[in-house]
Amino acid sequence: MAAVFKDIEFHNAEEEIRLQNEIDSVTAHQVYSPLREPLIDESKHCGDVTADICGLVERSPGKGWWILFGISLFLLVLGALAAINTVTFGIGTWGLNKTIGWAFGITNFVFWIGIGHAGTFISAILYLFGQKWRTSINRSAEAMTLIAVMCAGVFPILHMGRPWLFYWIMPYPNTRGSLWVNFRSPLLWDFFAISTYFTISLVFWYLGLVPDLATARDRATSKWRRILYTVLSLGWNGSNRTWSRYETVYGVLAALATPLVLSVHSIVSFDFATSLVPGWHSTIFPPYFVAGAVFSGFAMVTTLLIPVRKVMHLEGYITIQHLDNMCKITLLTGSIVGLSYLTELFIGFYSGNPNEIFVILNRMGGPYAWAYWIMFSCNAIFPQLFWFKAFRTKIPLILGLCILVNVGMWFERFVIIVTSLHRDYLPSSWAIFIPTLTDLGLLVGSFGLFFTAFLLFLRLFPVISMNEVKGVLHYARD
Amino acid sequence: MRATEPSEKTVRYTAAFFDNEHDLMAIAAEARLRGFEIQDVFSPYPIHGMDRAVGLERSRLGWIAFAAGALGLISAILLQVWTSAYDWPLNVGGKPFNSFPLFVPVMFELTVLFSGLISIGVLFMMNRLWIFSKKKIFEGVTDDQFVLVLKQADASFDTEKAARLFKKYGALKVMEGDKFV
Numbered sequence: 118m119a120a121v122f123k124d125i126e127f128h129n130a131e132e133e134i135r136l137q138n139e140i141d142s143v144t145a146h147q148v149y150s151p152l153r154e155p156l157i158d159e160s161k162h163c164g165d166v167t168a169d170i171c172g173l174v175e176r177s178p179g180k181g182w183w184i185l186f187g188i189s190l191f192l193l194v195l196g197a198l199a200a201i202n203t204v205t206f207g208i209g210t211w212g213l214n215k216t217i218g219w220a221f222g223i224t225n226f227v228f229w230i231g232i233g234h235a236g237t238f239i240s241a242i243l244y245l246f247g248q249k250w251r252t253s254i255n256r257s258a259e260a261m262t263l264i265a266v267m268c269a270g271v272f273p274i275l276h277m278g279r280p281w282l283f284y285w286i287m288p289y290p291n292t293r294g295s296l297w298v299n300f301r302s303p304l305l306w307d308f309f310a311i312s313t314y315f316t317i318s319l320v321f322w323y324l325g326l327v328p329d330l331a332t333a334r335d336r337a338t339s340k341w342r343r344i345l346y347t348v349l350s351l352g353w354n355g356s357n358r359t360w361s362r363y364e365t366v367y368g369v370l371a372a373l374a375t376p377l378v379l380s381v382h383s384i385v386s387f388d389f390a391t392s393l394v395p396g397w398h399s400t401i402f403p404p405y406f407v408a409g410a411v412f413s414g415f416a417m418v419t420t421l422l423i424p425v426r427k428v429m430h431l432e433g434y435i436t437i438q439h440l441d442n443m444c445k446i447t448l449l450t451g452s453i454v455g456l457s458y459l460t461e462l463f464i465g466f467y468s469g470n471p472n473e474i475f476v477i478l479n480r481m482g483g484p485y486a487w488a489y490w491i492m493f494s495c496n497a498i499f500p501q502l503f504w505f506k507a508f509r510t511k512i513p514l515i516l517g518l519c520i521l522v523n524v525g526m527w528f529e530r531f532v533i534i535v536t537s538l539h540r541d542y543l544p545s546s547w548a549i550f551i552p553t554l555t556d557l558g559l560l561v562g563s564f565g566l567f568f569t570a571f572l573l574f575l576r577l578f579p580v581i582s583m584n585e586v587k588g589v590l591h592y593a594r595d
Numbered sequence: 596m597r598a599t600e601p602s603e604k605t606v607r608y609t610a611a612f613f614d615n616e617h618d619l620m621a622i623a624a625e626a627r628l629r630g631f632e633i634q635d636v637f638s639p640y641p642i643h644g645m646d647r648a649v650g651l652e653r654s655r656l657g658w659i660a661f662a663a664g665a666l667g668l669i670s671a672i673l674l675q676v677w678t679s680a681y682d683w684p685l686n687v688g689g690k691p692f693n694s695f696p697l698f699v700p701v702m703f704e705l706t707v708l709f710s711g712l713i714s715i716g717v718l719f720m721m722n723r724l725w726i727f728s729k730k731k732i733f734e735g736v737t738d739d740q741f742v743l744v745l746k747q748a749d750a751s752f753d754t755e756k757a758a759r760l761f762k763k764y765g766a767l768k769v770m771e772g773d774k775f776v
Contacts, residue, residue: 140621140624295682300698301690301694301697309700313704351725351726352729352732357635362718369711373707376707
């Protein structure tokens with residue numbers, strides 16, 4: 118080998134060999150199992166990735182985008198009207214009564230927080246486990262998390278009745294004493310958990326975006342785009358020293374976000390579990406809620422990405438293999454949810470507590486039995502079809518099952534909340550919850566907010582993490 | 596030989612462009628072992644093992660994140676115990692004023708919040724990433740180019756030796772310049 122480097126000179130042949138060995142040891146290629154398949158379409162190279170993904174943002178939006186945006190905006194306006202109605206006339210505009218003090222508001226809140234969990238699961242937990250396929254979907258999943266947490270935040274703030282005083286939930290020195298917040302309340306823990314979750318998800322998402330914004334900056338042709346991306350990309354120049362620290366911090370944030378995401382839905386479940394209401398007062402709630410959250414979130418990511426990959430021609434990046442993997446996680450978490458349902462039933466009867474047994478029988482056969490069986494079939498039964506490969510690889514089947522899961526998981530929260538409350542210890546106060554137009558408006562409006570914001574994200578930012586995808590292009594290829 | 600911080604305002608440099616990470620990593624390692632001083636390398640994505648190739652030490656940011664987390668934890672304990680048990684003790688359902696186990700969730704959340712925000716803040720500061728940044732940006736580096744920048748610190752820089760090295764790894768383009776910020 119030394120002969121090759123003769124013209125580059127130096128000391129002697131022996132030293133040359135040692136030098137070459139050291140270079141080889143530093144630059145050793147990773148060896149992939151022959152069973153591994155490339156993650157990204159084999160024809161793609163770094164330059165193609167830039168052109169494909171940046172091109173999506175640089176072109177003006179098509180007719181399809183405007184139609185979807187119009188529909189979403191319309192739903193958002195309906196939600197805004199419902200919110201104005203709530204704030205003007207008070208919580209009396211909701212279908213709540215003395216027995217059922219919590220219904221749609223908290224159902225929607227728990228539903229949206231749960232949706233957010235998939236984004237963090239993909240960006241943090243799969244990162245720590247070295248799952249390289251996450252690179253094609255993490256950007257849009259994280260954006261979905263941020264938007265879902267915003268949708269969730271609307272509901273407790275509106276339910277406060279005087280939303281402009283929501284900052285009273287923060288511990289700050291005030292002229293009332295100082296009278297401090299009650300740190301023993303799970304509702305306060307919620308505030309800390311969700312604001313921390315939102316903040317950490319936002320910086321995590323932004324940190325991943327910076328190198329891609331720099332790519333968009335270096336390609337920008339119009340003036341306002343260049344200014345926007347120059348400001349947002351913070352002078353990123355791709356230096357290894359920067360990358361090195363960036364990777365360290367990315368790992369730290371992933372390691373922080375992992376227990377964080379588990380804590381958020383655990384704390385949300387404490388809102389119920391720390392009470393003495395039969396059907397809520399249960400130690401299974403934290404793991405059951407976390408599994409349900411990841412389950413519903415993955416169903417939502419898949420529901421969003423299937424049309425996105427089709428309309429934006431991203432089939433080379435988000436392949437059937439990606440959808441297959443997401444379906445497998447949905448299957449796993451769905452099975453945990455199903456097991457939790459059965460455990461809840463078993464423990465209810467095993468406890469011998471007549472109130473617990475009553476709640477379970479009332480759920481399965483009472484006035485809300487239809488909701489219970491929608492929940493049970495959509496979450497515990499239908500997702501089991503993901504065991505079959507056809508259901509994980511045929512797009513219409515995946516989409517159909519994922520929409521069922523979304524419906525089922527909304528009903529899960531409705532069942533937990535409303536059926537536990539509507540028949541309490543005193544039969545004279547038993548009641549039925551009937552949602553008002555305002556309730557329905559807020560539900561529909563939250564979907565409007567979600568889709569409007571997601572469509573804007575698709576237009577403003579690179580929807581796939583270009584820098585991460587470029588890093589896995591050679592995966593199992595050469 | 597540790598690569599130095601790019602703080603000097605005017606240093607003459609030679610930059611060589613490549614089209615893949617393997618060549619960049621190999622030439623970076625060889626250049627360093629042959630006594631060149633590496634200013635920095637630039638790439639569209641983080642390259643694993645590059646720190647070792649250019650002789651960059653492991654970042655200490657992990658420790659900063661740990662310290663920041665500890666700060667968050669201590670702040671949360673002090674905040675909750677002081678407000679709930681000392682400043683304005685309030686009887687809530689007969690629970691003790693210092694209900695320590697119930698303070699755990701907020702302790703955890705603030706640990707994560709402090710650690711995350713401070714470590715990202717320190718990252719931006721150390722890399723001087725901010726909105727009015729005026730850093731040198733090599734063309735195509737955020738797209739598909741891989742760049743090695745050698746520092747011509749003094750007269751000992753051997754231009755011919757460098758040129759042979761660039762040729763060996765098939766550099767697409769070589770450019771020189773000064774004023775590297």
